[in-house]
Amino acid sequence: MRIKDKKWIRIRIYITGICFFFVFCLIFLRAYQLQILKGSELSSLAKRGYTGKLILTSQRGTIFDRNGKELALSIEVDSLYCYPKKVKNKKTAATRLARALNLDKRDVLKKLHNSRSFSWIKRKVTPEEINRVRELNITGIDFTKENRRYYPCMETGAHVIGFASQDNKGLEGIELKYNRYLEGQEARFSRIHDALGRPLIFDGPRIEKQDPFNLILTLDKDISYKAQKALRKAVRRSRARSGVCIVMRPQTGEILAMAVVPEFNPNIFWKYQPYEWRNRAITDCFEPGSTQKAFLLAGALEEGVISPETVLNCEKGEYAIGSFIIHDSRPFGMLKVSEIIKFSSNIGAIKIGQRLGAEHFNYYLERFGFGEKTGIDFPGERKGILRPIRNMSLIGQNTLCFGQGISVSPLQLAMAFGAIANGGHLMRPYIVKSIVDQRGEAIRNFYPSIRRDVISSETAKKVRGVLEGVVRQDGTAPKAAIKKYSVAGKTGTAQKVDPIKKIYSNKKFVAIFGGFTPSDSPALVILVALDEPKGIPYGGVVAAPVFRDVGYWTLNHLNVVPSFRPATSLSASKARTLRTSQQDVSHSIERKEKMIAPRPDLPGSIPNLIGLGVRDVLKKAQQLGLRVVVKGSGIVVEQVPEPGTPLKKDRLLTVTFRPSA
Amino acid sequence: MMLFLFLLVGISHVWVNSKRTQIGYSLSHMKKEIGQIREYNRKLKLEIASLKSPERLENKAGEEFGLRYPLPQQIVFLP
Numbered sequence: 248m249r250i251k252d253k254k255w256i257r258i259r260i261y262i263t264g265i266c267f268f269f270v271f272c273l274i275f276l277r278a279y280q281l282q283i284l285k286g287s288e289l290s291s292l293a294k295r296g297y298t299g300k301l302i303l304t305s306q307r308g309t310i311f312d313r314n315g316k317e318l319a320l321s322i323e324v325d326s327l328y329c330y331p332k333k334v335k336n337k338k339t340a341a342t343r344l345a346r347a348l349n350l351d352k353r354d355v356l357k358k359l360h361n362s363r364s365f366s367w368i369k370r371k372v373t374p375e376e377i378n379r380v381r382e383l384n385i386t387g388i389d390f391t392k393e394n395r396r397y398y399p400c401m402e403t404g405a406h407v408i409g410f411a412s413q414d415n416k417g418l419e420g421i422e423l424k425y426n427r428y429l430e431g432q433e434a435r436f437s438r439i440h441d442a443l444g445r446p447l448i449f450d451g452p453r454i455e456k457q458d459p460f461n462l463i464l465t466l467d468k469d470i471s472y473k474a475q476k477a478l479r480k481a482v483r484r485s486r487a488r489s490g491v492c493i494v495m496r497p498q499t500g501e502i503l504a505m506a507v508v509p510e511f512n513p514n515i516f517w518k519y520q521p522y523e524w525r526n527r528a529i530t531d532c533f534e535p536g537s538t539q540k541a542f543l544l545a546g547a548l549e550e551g552v553i554s555p556e557t558v559l560n561c562e563k564g565e566y567a568i569g570s571f572i573i574h575d576s577r578p579f580g581m582l583k584v585s586e587i588i589k590f591s592s593n594i595g596a597i598k599i600g601q602r603l604g605a606e607h608f609n610y611y612l613e614r615f616g617f618g619e620k621t622g623i624d625f626p627g628e629r630k631g632i633l634r635p636i637r638n639m640s641l642i643g644q645n646t647l648c649f650g651q652g653i654s655v656s657p658l659q660l661a662m663a664f665g666a667i668a669n670g671g672h673l674m675r676p677y678i679v680k681s682i683v684d685q686r687g688e689a690i691r692n693f694y695p696s697i698r699r700d701v702i703s704s705e706t707a708k709k710v711r712g713v714l715e716g717v718v719r720q721d722g723t724a725p726k727a728a729i730k731k732y733s734v735a736g737k738t739g740t741a742q743k744v745d746p747i748k749k750i751y752s753n754k755k756f757v758a759i760f761g762g763f764t765p766s767d768s769p770a771l772v773i774l775v776a777l778d779e780p781k782g783i784p785y786g787g788v789v790a791a792p793v794f795r796d797v798g799y800w801t802l803n804h805l806n807v808v809p810s811f812r813p814a815t816s817l818s819a820s821k822a823r824t825l826r827t828s829q830q831d832v833s834h835s836i837e838r839k840e841k842m843i844a845p846r847p848d849l850p851g852s853i854p855n856l857i858g859l860g861v862r863d864v865l866k867k868a869q870q871l872g873l874r875v876v877v878k879g880s881g882i883v884v885e886q887v888p889e890p891g892t893p894l895k896k897d898r899l900l901t902v903t904f905r906p907s908a
Numbered sequence: 909m910m911l912f913l914f915l916l917v918g919i920s921h922v923w924v925n926s927k928r929t930q931i932g933y934s935l936s937h938m939k940k941e942i943g944q945i946r947e948y949n950r951k952l953k954l955e956i957a958s959l960k961s962p963e964r965l966e967n968k969a970g971e972e973f974g975l976r977y978p979l980p981q982q983i984v985f986l987p
Binding site: 306316317320321322323397399400401403468469472473730731799800803808809 | 947950951953954957958960961962963977980981983985
């Protein structure tokens with residue numbers, strides 16, 4: 248090889264080396280740029296490619312009644328959405344979707360023409376609708392899971408439970424009040440997925456998921472249903488504007504039922520007007536009318552200014568106070584205090600009020616909780632109006648005795664009756680019994696609490712005795728009487744104020760009945776109020792039957808034993824019959840026992856097998872060498888031949904068995 | 909010997925990784941399954957609650973079986 252050629256080879260090697268050097272330098276610089284300068288940015292970009300976030304929206308907690316029955320619970324349902332840009336032939340797609348989902352075609356088309364990349368078509372659809380849409384197989388349409396709230400009891404207890412929005416937020420009632428417990432918190436997980444997007448590895452949640460809590464209410468689903476049904480019937484029958492029925496335990500203040508009409512179905516709450524959602528038992532106030540007399544009586548008895556036997560002059564139905572004349576429904580003369588309450592004499596009530604004094608009466612009304620909130624765990628409670636005595640005219644102070652010039656909520660009234668029923672303690676009403684976690688362990692319990700002692704137990708007992716007279720045949724509310732149970736209560740027929748004329752209307756009333764049963768040991772306080780009933784507006788006619796129906800059913804439901812009293816107990820002849828029939832029963836039992844008493848077996852004869860089991864019969868038969876035909880199973884009730892028949896060789900014994908009781 | 913050891917470590921590493929991936933898949937599958945079963949359980953609870961609603965039971969008892977509430981005189985309280 249020539250020297251020139253060798254040189255050329257060397258030059259080429261150098262050139263190649265230099266090229267490689269430059270290439271390596273470039274690679275190195277690029278690596279430096281990628282790894283060092285842009286390292287963190289690019290690694291996070293890559294990470295985004297193979298990791299993802301998984302957000303688990305929390306499911307709203309369940310609401311149970313006092314017996315563990317579900318009143319509100321959430322389940323996952325599908326929601327339908329679209330990527331408008333991916334949907335081809337939008338017009339045809341809109342027509343087919345509208346038909347499958349029972350929607351308006353124009354609305355669907357509008358959603359498909361949406362300029363955004365994502366648009367809801369229909370949220371929370373039914374499984375049937377999902378199947379129909381899947382069959383259409385339209386590109387750009389997809390489903391996602393969302394939680395939907397269900398209220399299986401529908402209208403029952405709806406005004407107490409309230410409802411939650413599509414976005415899992417409580418909007419009314421207990422759902423609103425306890426939203427922070429029911430809502431829970433969503434959890435965010437990070438995960439690594441493969442090229443096909445399938446999840447591989449989950450990291451622990453970045454935000455610790457807080458499971459929602461469940462609520463256990465004091466409500467009883469069955470009592471609530473009964474109260475709602477009875478109230479609905481009464482409102483329809485009397486063509487009233489609205490109605491309220493509260494059932495409460497006087498010893499604890501637990502609300503067992505709170506029925507309100509007009510009612511609504513919380514599953515489709517958006518189809519109702521806001522006034523139908525309102526829990527009128529707590530938010531509406533009215534004048535209590537004659538029910539006020541029960542508290543007037545309690546105050547007067549507590550102060551010792553009267554006794555149930557005190558006789559007062561009811562002025563033959565007309566009594567002048569200044570330029571005003573007070574009337575009674577009937578012209579009463581001299582009446583005992585117990586009769587004043589029984590017949591609901593307004594003039595008699597004024598006379599009791601005069602003895603007690605306006606200041607004292609107002610004091611007792613305050614003590615009974617009027618003019619202040621009850622403290623129930625429910626949003627939107629109103630405290631009503633109780634004016635100070637100094638702001639009242641003379642007539643105002645007197646008409647207060649029969650429930651004018653004061654405004655109370657049905658719940659306040661129920662709690663005040665509760666204080667009379669339980670021996671004088673004004674309780675705080677409550678609806679939520681406990682808040683429990685997903686394992687059922689209580690994180691917070693609510694207990695009965697006494698707000699204050701209003702009257703002594705002796706006074707309460709006397710008031711109960713007087714109020715029992717109201718439901719007697721000659722009282723104002725015989726329709727509230729419950730067979731076999733003692734009832735005490737008070738009717739009220741309060742005139743409403745005409746908002747235009749600013750005077751008491753002669754056509755618009757609130758019919759009320761508040762009471763408790765059994766009156767000697769009250770298990771229930773029930774308050775019924777109907778707003779503007781048409782026809783006969785009296786509380787004893789319109790509201791009392793609801794008290795009776797709900798009370799009777801609830802007492803049975805709670806297994807409250809009837810109070811047998813001379814007036815309501817069995818008549819002497821019936822009692823005699825019962826005793827006789829009891830004797831008959833015991834006699835027949837005795838006879839039967841005699842019949843099946845074992846008789847001694849005679850030697851050489853068929854033994855008595857009555858009452859024996861199969862095994863014993865077969866054993867005896869084998870000992871005596873008899874062949875046995877067994878009929879049925881259980882114990883022997885019949886045998887052929889009869890016991891005592893002389894034994895003969897190769898004799899067949901047929902024995903009939905019956906299952907023992 | 910060293911080569912054999914390297915080979916063994918390498919194979920073990922690959923095996924562990926593939927096993928990890930498999931377990932990851934089955935774990936996520938199981939989690940999904942648990943979620944689905946829980947959800948199905950909730951749906952069944954809702955169905956039970958709806959079927960046991962007092963209104964439905966009362967209508968069914970009355971219309972299908974001819975039952976009605978007992979009258980006061982038909983209830984006997986035993987001491």
